Amino acid sequence: xxxxxxxxxxxxxxxxxxxxxxxxxxxxxxxxxxxxxxxxxxxxxxxxxxxxxxxxxxxxxxxxxxxxxxxxxxxxxxxxxxxxxxxxxxxxxxxxxxxxxxxxxxxxxxxxxxxxxxxxxxxxxxxxxxxxxxxxxxxxxxxxxxxxxxxxxxxxxxxxxxxxxxxxxxxxxxxxxxxxxxxxxxxxxxxxxxxxxxxxxxxxxxxxxxxxxxxxxxxxxxxxxxxxxxxxxxxxxxxxxxxxxxxxxxxxxxxxxxxxxxxxxxxxxxxxxxxxxxxxxxxxxxxxxxxxxxxxxxxxxxxxxxxxxxxxxxxxxx
Numbered sequence: 001x002x003x004x005x006x007x008x009x010x011x012x013x014x015x016x017x018x019x020x021x022x023x024x025x026x027x028x029x030x031x032x033x034x035x036x037x038x039x040x041x042x043x044x045x046x047x048x049x050x051x052x053x054x055x056x057x058x059x060x061x062x063x064x065x066x067x068x069x070x071x072x073x074x075x076x077x078x079x080x081x082x083x084x085x086x087x088x089x090x091x092x093x094x095x096x097x098x099x100x101x102x103x104x105x106x107x108x109x110x111x112x113x114x115x116x117x118x119x120x121x122x123x124x125x126x127x128x129x130x131x132x133x134x135x136x137x138x139x140x141x142x143x144x145x146x147x148x149x150x151x152x153x154x155x156x157x158x159x160x161x162x163x164x165x166x167x168x169x170x171x172x173x174x175x176x177x178x179x180x181x182x183x184x185x186x187x188x189x190x191x192x193x194x195x196x197x198x199x200x201x202x203x204x205x206x207x208x209x210x211x212x213x214x215x216x217x218x219x220x221x222x223x224x225x226x227x228x229x230x231x232x233x234x235x236x237x238x239x240x241x242x243x244x245x246x247x248x249x250x251x252x253x254x255x256x257x258x259x260x261x262x263x264x265x266x267x268x269x270x271x272x273x274x275x276x277x278x279x280x281x282x283x284x285x286x287x288x289x290x291x292x293x294x295x296x297x298x299x300x301x302x303x304x305x306x307x308x309x310x311x312x313x314x315x316x317x318x
Contacts, residue, residue, distance in 0.1 A: 155217070158223050177215050214244060223241075
């Protein structure tokens with residue numbers, strides 16, 4: 001059962017969600033919804049008491065809610081009570097709150113957006129851009145991240161043409177590319193950045209993203225040019241593609257005297273940015289000499305800006 005984890009933003013509060021592709025529905029963290037509705041200092045305790053009351057009343061909501069693993073504030077994944085949209089509407093009716101109706105409208109919008117994106121992929125790019133902005137990432141970083149998504153898709157499409165399989169084979173080739181350009185396996189890279197199940201690319205700096213894109217784009221181009229016959233030959237191509245970016249990384253490090261691959265992750269960068277804002281609103285966070293993950297001011301995209309971003313992403317220029 002394939003599930004995509006996403007953090008949604010409702011009135012500056014994070015709501016953890018999971019999209020179940022097979023069932024075609026969203027599952028949402030109940031505790032996060034309770035936090036939105038009640039502003040309780042302990043939404044977990046609030047939900048525990050409410051769930052006990054609902055069970056005593058014979059409510060199916062309390063007995064039928066599922067549990068899925070979601071990431072907690074400490075970075076670890078725990079089983080969390082979740083509900084689909086229909087169940088959440090019933091839950092909202094059980095909690096008196098002035099935010100009930102706005103939240104219902106928001107949930108309906110979240111559900112419809114996913115269906116719309118299946119029909120128009122550009123909407124998915126647009127939504128990803130807005131979500132990264134809401135989470136505090138800088139425009140410059142988002143530009144690189146969205147380019148990396150498109151380049152990754154081109155690479156996986158190339159692998160599929162060669163008859164390679166998603167899962168173990170894709171993961172193995174990705175690991176070879178990562179090791180070839182960064183001198184670290186994917187797991188070693190994540191350990192360096194203090195990550196567990198978080199997305200590695202979402203925690204790369206601009207320079208790391210650019211070099212990772214160069215490695216993946218080079219692998220795709222070499223594969224298209226040499227026509228590897230099987231998985232073993234594709235592994236050699238992955239090594240060659242990663243080596244192209246490795247040469248660029250070492251030359252850059254020699255010129256700057258700084259390591260490209262660092263322990264800086266998005267969470268740390270965002271914390272640094274918040275601390276910096278408290279000291280002075282005029283200062284910018286400089287993430288170790290690299291372009292920061294974060295934005296120093298809030299900004300929104302008008303329709304023309306969104307169109308420009310989408311054109312940049314889909315053209316995929318390095």
